[in-house]
Amino acid sequence: MVQCSKSPAEPVWTTFTAEDGLANNWVTAITIDPMGNKWFGCMIRSISCYDDRSWTTYTIPDEYVCGWIFDIVVDRNNNKWLGTxxxxxxxxxxxxxxSYNESNGFPGNDALALATDTEGNIWFGTRGGVVKYDGDEWVTYTE
Structure with a gap:
């Protein structure tokens, strides 16, 4: 992960790696929560949080993620949603x-892009269209 601070002179770039506390050096997704914490989806099966002082890493249990984390968002309840x-x-x-997948209501096993809206819905880009989750129901839009 690289961070840039702009000053009147030259920008200052800071690189964070696994040696600094990042889960690993292969970052595939980034988001910032309402408190300013930076969340990073990393390969393989981990997310890291940086609060501008220290790192916390969470290892995702094997049964929930098989590998790639494509995107990460934080909802209004501070839940972290991972697209895999x-x-x-x-x-x-x-x-x-x-985990939400074909076995329990999510339309497919790929969630490649994620977003939240002002109404609290979570939106997913999938191979089968766009999916909206309102906390109770999955709605797929294909046209």
Missing amino acids: LGSGAVKFDGDTWT
Whole structure:
């Protein structure tokens, strides 16, 4: 992860690696939560949080993610949502991991892009269209 600070002179770049506390050096997704914490989806099966002072890394249990984390967003309840290739969508509330895939209502096993809206919905870009989750129901848009 690289950070840039702009000053009147020259920009200053800071590089963070696994030696600094990042889960690993292969970062595939980044988001910032409402408190300013930076969240990083890393290969393989881990997310790291940087609060501008220290790092915390969470290892995702094998049964929830098979590998690639394509995207990460934080919802209004501070849940971290991960979009994965092969494991659908994964939610992390800070303690518990929950997987959503073909076996329990998510339309497919790939969630490649994620976004939240002002109404609290989570949006997913999938191979089968766009999916909206309102906390109760999955709606797929294909046209």
